[in-house]
Amino acid sequence: MSEATTTDLYEVTMAMSYLRERMTGPATFSLFVRNLPPHRGFLVAAGLESSLDFLSGFRVGPEDIDAFAAALQRPRRDLEPLLGLEFTGQVRAVPEGRIVLAGEPLLEVTAPLPQAQLAETYLLNQLSHQTAIASKAARCLLAAAGHPVVDFSLRRTHGPQAGFQAARLSAMVGFAGTSNVAAAAAEGVPAVGTMAHSFIEAFATEEEAFRAFARSHPGPVTLLVDTYDTETGVRIAARVLRDLERGPGSAVRLDSGDLGALAVRARAILDAAGLPDVQVVASGSLDEYAVDELVRSGAPIDIYAVGTRVGVSADAPYLDSAYKMVEYDGRPVMKLSSAKVTAPGPKQVFRRAGYADVIALAGEQPPDDVSRPLLETVMQHGRRTSTRPTLAECRTRFAADLAELPSAARLIRSPVAPRATVSERLSALADRVRRRIEEETQVPVMRS
Amino acid sequence: MSEATTTDLYEVTMAMSYLRERMTGPATFSLFVRNLPPHRGFLVAAGLESSLDFLSGFRVGPEDIDAFAAALQRPRRDLEPLLGLEFTGQVRAVPEGRIVLAGEPLLEVTAPLPQAQLAETYLLNQLSHQTAIASKAARCLLAAAGHPVVDFSLRRTHGPQAGFQAARLSAMVGFAGTSNVAAAAAEGVPAVGTMAHSFIEAFATEEEAFRAFARSHPGPVTLLVDTYDTETGVRIAARVLRDLERGPGSAVRLDSGDLGALAVRARAILDAAGLPDVQVVASGSLDEYAVDELVRSGAPIDIYAVGTRVGVSADAPYLDSAYKMVEYDGRPVMKLSSAKVTAPGPKQVFRRAGYADVIALAGEQPPDDVSRPLLETVMQHGRRTSTRPTLAECRTRFAADLAELPSAARLIRSPVAPRATVSERLSALADRVRRRIEEETQVPVMRS
Numbered sequence: 001m002s003e004a005t006t007t008d009l010y011e012v013t014m015a016m017s018y019l020r021e022r023m024t025g026p027a028t029f030s031l032f033v034r035n036l037p038p039h040r041g042f043l044v045a046a047g048l049e050s051s052l053d054f055l056s057g058f059r060v061g062p063e064d065i066d067a068f069a070a071a072l073q074r075p076r077r078d079l080e081p082l083l084g085l086e087f088t089g090q091v092r093a094v095p096e097g098r099i100v101l102a103g104e105p106l107l108e109v110t111a112p113l114p115q116a117q118l119a120e121t122y123l124l125n126q127l128s129h130q131t132a133i134a135s136k137a138a139r140c141l142l143a144a145a146g147h148p149v150v151d152f153s154l155r156r157t158h159g160p161q162a163g164f165q166a167a168r169l170s171a172m173v174g175f176a177g178t179s180n181v182a183a184a185a186a187e188g189v190p191a192v193g194t195m196a197h198s199f200i201e202a203f204a205t206e207e208e209a210f211r212a213f214a215r216s217h218p219g220p221v222t223l224l225v226d227t228y229d230t231e232t233g234v235r236i237a238a239r240v241l242r243d244l245e246r247g248p249g250s251a252v253r254l255d256s257g258d259l260g261a262l263a264v265r266a267r268a269i270l271d272a273a274g275l276p277d278v279q280v281v282a283s284g285s286l287d288e289y290a291v292d293e294l295v296r297s298g299a300p301i302d303i304y305a306v307g308t309r310v311g312v313s314a315d316a317p318y319l320d321s322a323y324k325m326v327e328y329d330g331r332p333v334m335k336l337s338s339a340k341v342t343a344p345g346p347k348q349v350f351r352r353a354g355y356a357d358v359i360a361l362a363g364e365q366p367p368d369d370v371s372r373p374l375l376e377t378v379m380q381h382g383r384r385t386s387t388r389p390t391l392a393e394c395r396t397r398f399a400a401d402l403a404e405l406p407s408a409a410r411l412i413r414s415p416v417a418p419r420a421t422v423s424e425r426l427s428a429l430a431d432r433v434r435r436r437i438e439e440e441t442q443v444p445v446m447r448s
Numbered sequence: 449m450s451e452a453t454t455t456d457l458y459e460v461t462m463a464m465s466y467l468r469e470r471m472t473g474p475a476t477f478s479l480f481v482r483n484l485p486p487h488r489g490f491l492v493a494a495g496l497e498s499s500l501d502f503l504s505g506f507r508v509g510p511e512d513i514d515a516f517a518a519a520l521q522r523p524r525r526d527l528e529p530l531l532g533l534e535f536t537g538q539v540r541a542v543p544e545g546r547i548v549l550a551g552e553p554l555l556e557v558t559a560p561l562p563q564a565q566l567a568e569t570y571l572l573n574q575l576s577h578q579t580a581i582a583s584k585a586a587r588c589l590l591a592a593a594g595h596p597v598v599d600f601s602l603r604r605t606h607g608p609q610a611g612f613q614a615a616r617l618s619a620m621v622g623f624a625g626t627s628n629v630a631a632a633a634a635e636g637v638p639a640v641g642t643m644a645h646s647f648i649e650a651f652a653t654e655e656e657a658f659r660a661f662a663r664s665h666p667g668p669v670t671l672l673v674d675t676y677d678t679e680t681g682v683r684i685a686a687r688v689l690r691d692l693e694r695g696p697g698s699a700v701r702l703d704s705g706d707l708g709a710l711a712v713r714a715r716a717i718l719d720a721a722g723l724p725d726v727q728v729v730a731s732g733s734l735d736e737y738a739v740d741e742l743v744r745s746g747a748p749i750d751i752y753a754v755g756t757r758v759g760v761s762a763d764a765p766y767l768d769s770a771y772k773m774v775e776y777d778g779r780p781v782m783k784l785s786s787a788k789v790t791a792p793g794p795k796q797v798f799r800r801a802g803y804a805d806v807i808a809l810a811g812e813q814p815p816d817d818v819s820r821p822l823l824e825t826v827m828q829h830g831r832r833t834s835t836r837p838t839l840a841e842c843r844t845r846f847a848a849d850l851a852e853l854p855s856a857a858r859l860i861r862s863p864v865a866p867r868a869t870v871s872e873r874l875s876a877l878a879d880r881v882r883r884r885i886e887e888e889t890q891v892p893v894m895r896s
Contacts, residue, residue: 001630006608008600008627009641017643017664023650071629071639113650120644124603125611133606152456155572156766158581158606159613160454163573165606179456181519182449191519193457195465196568198773201781202471202561204888216468217461227783228885308766317765318604318756325646333649335675437676440652 003054004064007121012068012082015114019081025329026089027113028346029120030105031127032324037316041415042405044138044398045094045106046169047130052384054122058087058115087115091379092362094349097134097172097394098374099401101357101420104349105375106131108362113328120323128321130165136288136313137170138398140306143292143412148176149304150192152283153311154183166311172394176303187391192305194253200227210240220249222281225266226256234266238273251279251303259284260299267300281305287314292412332433343426344433349374354406360423367423451502452512455569460516460530463562467529473777474537475561476794477568478553479575480772485764489863490853492586492846493542493554494617495578500832502570506535506563535563539827540810542797545582545620545842546822547849549805549868552797553823554579556810561776568771576769578613584736584761585618586846588754591740591860596624597752598640600731601759602631614759620842624751635839640753642670642701654681658688668697670729673714674704682714686721699727699751707732708747715748729753735762740860780881791874792881797822802854808871815871 018024033043060082069076089111094100106127109116140149151170154163160182167183177192178184184191195213203209210223223240225233237252252270254262259282270278282294283305291304308314324342325333332344346362350371357374358367366373377385408416422430466472481491508516508530517524537559542548554575557564588597599618602611608630615631625640626632632639643661651657658671671688673681685700700718702710707730718726730742731753739752756762772790773781780792794810798819805822806815814821825833856864870878 001633003608005630005633006602006611007629008602009629009632009639010627010643012629013641013661013665014643014647017647017661018650020664021660027646027650029646067629067633071632117644117646121603122608125605125608128604129606129610154454154456155569156576156769157573158577158610158760158765160451160570160573161609162606163454179458181455181457181460181515182453184457184519185449185453185515191457193461195458195462196565197783198475198477198565198781199462199465201773201783202466202475202776212469213461213465216465312606312760312765314765317606317760317762321604325649328650333646335645335649 001063001067002057002059002061003122004058004060004118005067007118009071011118011120013072014117015082016079018114018117024112024114026110027116027325027329028108028110028327029116029323030326030342030347031107031123032105032322033102033131034320034322036102036417037319039315039413039415040135041409041411041417042099042101042135043131043319044134044173045098045100045131046096046134046172047126047128048093048096048107048378049388050130051107051123051126052091052379054126055087055091055119055379055382056384058119060085085115085118086382087111087119088382089115089379090377090381092375093378094374095376095378095389095394095397097397097401099398099405100349100374101355101418104357104359104420105347108346108375110346124321124323128319129162130169132313132316132319133166133311134169134173136310136316137166137175138173138402139288139412140170140291140304140310141174142410143288143295144304145295147295147302147304149291149306151175151178151180151310152193152305152307154180156308157311163311168391170310172391173398174395189391194222195224197224197227200224206233207236207240210237214240214244214246220251221246222251222253224255225252226254226262230254230257230262231265231269234269238270238275238278241275241278242273247275248277251281253281253283253305255284259301260294260297263299263301279303283307285309288412332429334430334433334437343422343430345426345429347375347426349420353404355404355409355418357418357420358423359420359426361426361429364423364425449511449515450505450507450509451570452506452508452566453515455566457519459566459568461520462565463530464527466562466565472560472562474558475564475773475777476556476558476775477564477771478774478790478795479555479571480553480770481550481579482768482770484550484865485767487763487861487863488583489857489859489865490547490549490583491579491767492582492621493546493548493579494544494582494620495574495576496541496544496555496826497836498578499555499571499574500539500827502574503535503539503567503827503830504832506567508533533563533566534830535559535567536830537563537827538825538829540823541826542822543824543826543837543842543845545845545849547846547853548797548822549803549866552805552807552868553795556794556823558794572769572771576767577610578617580761580764580767581614581759582617582621584758584764585614585623586621586850587736587860588618588739588752588758589622590858591736591743592752593743595743595750595752597739597754599623599626599628599758600641600753600755602628604756605759611759616839618758620839621846622843637839643672645672645675648672648675655684655688658685662688662692662694668699669694670699670701672703673700674702678702678705678710679713679717682717686718686723686726689723689726690721695723696725699729701729701731703732707749708742708745711747711749727751731755733757736860780877782878782881782885791870791878793874793877795823795874797868801852803852803857803866805866805868806871807868807874809874809877812871812873
C-alpha cells in the first residue's frame with residue numbers, strides 16, 4: 001500500500017462519485033485554522049514540506065485499489081477508475097517558519113476535484129500537527145528570553161514520527177539542540193544529552209558514577225545531580241569536575257524538586273568551588289509556563305531542557321483546522337451551517353506592519369506598497385516549483401517574523417493575538433455567494 | 449540509519465561508559481505509570497507489540513555508528529564498541545488490552561546493562577503513547593453505553609503513524625470501525641465514512657449531491673445533512689432515501705450544532721417519512737464527555753463518531769511514565785530524590801477480585817489461590833516466546849478485564865481508580881535498599 005491509503009475513507013467514496021459524474025473540473029481548497037487555542041497569540045506555519053513530499057509521490061497503485069475495495073466491500077473493478085491517479089495540481093502556501101494568524105490560509109490546493117479531495121486527510125494531518133508543535137516550541141523560546149532551550153521530548157511524543165517532528169520543528173524556531181539522535185543526524189541539529197538516574201544507580205556511589213562517565217567522555221560533561229540528594233550531588237560533581245579540570249563547558253543537571261531554589265544552591269556551591277563557568281541545566285516537566293516563571297524569578301539556570309509537554313503541545317494538542325472547498329469549476333462556494341461559515345474563493349494574505357493582516361482574494365492587489373503576500377506558489381502541475389528550504393532558512397524566516405510580532409502576542413500568559421481583517425472584495429463576494437446559495441437551495445441561511 | 453537511532457543521545461553516552469567500565473551484567477528496568485491523569489480510573493496496556501518488534505530488530509549498524517559519532521562529535525572508532533550490538537534479553541510484560549493501574553509495571557526488561565539502557569527511549573515512547581490513546585478510547589466506549597463508536601481521528605493525530613495507532617487501539621477496545629483506510633486494511637478493522645461538506649457544495653443542490661452519491665454507491669448510504677440548514681437537509685435526505693428505496697442500513701450524519709436537539713428533529717422527520725430504520729450518526733468535536741452527555745440526555749443517536757479529541761487524548765495527551773532500573777547485577781536499586789521514589793527489584797502484579805491488585809517481587813507466590821499474575825514472559829534471549837496476538841484476542845482480553853472493573857473506576861466524570869497495594873516482601877526490600885543507600889552514600893534520604 002502507498003501513502004494514498006493514509007486517508008479517511010470518505011475521500012475515496014467522494015472521489016468515486018466525482019469520477020462517475022465527470023466532475024473533474026478544477027477545485028480550490030483552503031486549509032486554515034479557524035480559531036487559535038487558548039494561550040496562543042500566533043501560530044508558526046509548519047508541515048508544508050512533508051505535505052509536498054506526499055503530493056509529489058501521490059499515485060494510486062494496484063495495492064491501494066485492493067485496500068479501497070476491501071474497505072468499501074466493493075468489487076475491485078468499481079475502484080479501478082482511481083488506478084494510477086496522481087496529483088497534478090497547484091499548491092500555494094505559507095512557507096514553513098512564517099508566523100500566521102487565525103483564519104489565514106496556510107495552504108491552498110487547486111486541482112481536478114477528485115485529486116484535491118483525496119489530498120485532504122494527509123494535508124490536514126501534517127499541517128495541523130506540525131503547526132501546533134512549532135507554535136508551542138516557539139513559546140518556549142520566547143519564555144527562555146535568550147537562554148538556550150533544548151528538546152528532550154522523544155520518549156513521550158505520539159510515536160517516533162511525532163518525536164522526529166518535535167525535534168525538527170523546535171530546531172526550526174531556534175532551539176539549540178535535541179536529544180533525538182535520528183533527528184539530529186537527519187536535520188543537522190546539535191545532539192544533546194548525558195546520563196539518566198539509572199546510570200548513577202548502576203555504580204556504588206555518585207562519585208564513582210561521575211568519574212566513570214568523565215573517563216569515557218573527554219571534554220565538557222553534564223552531570224546529573226539529583227538521584228539521591230541534590231545539594232550533595234552538586235558538591236560531589238564540583239569535586240570531580242575540579243579534580244579533573246573539566247569545568248569549562250561542563251554543567252550540572254537538575255531534574256526534580258524546586259528547580260529555582262535548587263539552582264540557587266547549585267550556583268552557590270559551584271561558585272564557592274571555583275567553578276563559575278560550570279553551567280546549570282534544568283529539566284523535568286518544563287514547558288513555556290514553567291520556564292517563564294523560572295526566568296522571571298531570576299533563577300540562575302543557564303539552559304532549559306523541555307520535553308513531553310512541548311512535544312505533545314500538552315495544553316493545546318490539536319488545532320481547530322479545516323480544509324474547505326472555496327471554488328469549484330470557476331464557481332465560488334462556501335459552507336453556511338452553524339458557526340462554521342467559510343469565506344469563498346481562492347485567497348491571499350497581505351501582511352502589513354504590526355500584523356494588521358488583510359485576507360483578500362487571490363487576484364487582488366496589495367492594500368498598500370509595503371504589504372507583502374504570505375502565500376507563495378510552491379507546486380505547479382504536481383511538481384515543486386522551488387527547492388526544499390533548509391532548516392536554517394526556515395529558522396531565519398521565523399526569526400524575521402518574530403521580530404515584527406507585537407509584544408502582546410508574545411506574552412506567555414493571556415497573549416492578545418492580532419486579528420486579520422477581510423478585504424472589501426472578499427467581503428462582497430461572500431455576500432453574493434450567500435445570496436446565491438439562499439436562492440438555489442431555497443433555505444434561509446444565517447448571517448455570520 | 450536503523451531504528452536504533454530513534455533514541456535519546458544519553459542512552460548512547462551511558463552505553464559507551466558501561467562498555468568501557470565492563471559493566472555488562474544483567475540489569476532489570478521496570479516501565480510503569482506513576483500516577484493516572486485526572487479523569488482516568490484505569491489504563492489499558494498497549495504498545496507492547498511494536499516494542500517487541502523494535503527489540504527483535506534492534507541491531508546497531510555502521511550507519512548508526514556514524515550517526516552516534518556525529519551526534520557526539522567523537523571519532524567513529526570511539527563508538528565502534530557499540531557496532532553490532534543486539535538485544536539478547538528477556539521481556540516480561542502485561543499483554544496488550546489488559547487493564548492496569550498506577551504503579552503497576554507494564555513491562556520489565558532484563559538484559560545486559562548497555563542493551564537495557566539503549567531500549568529505554570523507544571519503549572517509553574511506544575508504551576506511553578499507545579496506553580494513553582487506548583485508555584482514552586476505552587472511555588468513549590464506556591460513555592457510548594452500547595452504541596457503536598467509530599474512529600475519525602486521522603486528520604488531526606500527531607502524524608500518520610499516530611493516526612494508525614489511534615485506529616488500531618480504538619478497534620482493540622471495541623470501536624466498530626475507523627475512517628483510516630490504511631489501518632482498516634492492515635488490521636482488518638471495518639472502514640467507515642461517506643462524504644464531506646465539500647461534496648455537497650460541489651453540486652448545485654443538496655438533493656443533487658445526495659442522488660449522485662447514491663448512484664455511485666449501491667446499498668446503504670450515509671448522507672451528511674448539515675451543510676446548509678440541518679432540518680432541511682434531513683428532509684431532503686429522507687426524500688432521496690425513500691424515492692430510491694435505500695432506507696434500511698442507511699443513515700444521516702449530523703456534524704455541527706446542538707447534536708442532541710438536532711437528533712430529536714432528525715429522528716422525527718425520518719419517522720414521519722416512514723424511515724424508522726434510517727440511523728442517525730453524530731460527529732464533530734466528540735469525546736467521552738460529550739458522548740456521555742448525549743447518551744444520558746436520551747438523544748436518539750445511533751452511532752457516535754469520535755475524532756481529534758480521542759486521537760490525541762486531548763485532556764491527557766501524555767502519561768507520567770517512567771523506565772527505572774530496579775536491579776543491577778543481582779543488587780536491587782532505587783531512586784530516592786524528591787517525590788519520585790521507585791521501588792526496587794523485578795516485580796509481578798497479582799490481580800485479585802475487584803482489582804485489589806498486589807505489586808509483589810517477581811519471585812513471590814500469589815497472595816491467594818484466585819490471584820492471577822499480570823506480567824507474562826514475552827521475550828527470551830531477544831526472541832518472542834509466543835506468536836503475536838491478533839487484535840481480536842486483545843479485544844477479548846480487554847472486554848474480560850472491563851467486565852470485572854469496579855463501577856467507580858468506569859465513571860466518565862470523577863472516576864475512582866483502584867489502588868494497588870505493595871506486598872510485605874517488596875515493602876521490606878524497599879526499606880533495606882533505602883538503608884543501604886543511606887549508608888553507602890552517607891546521604892540522609894527522605895522516607896516515602
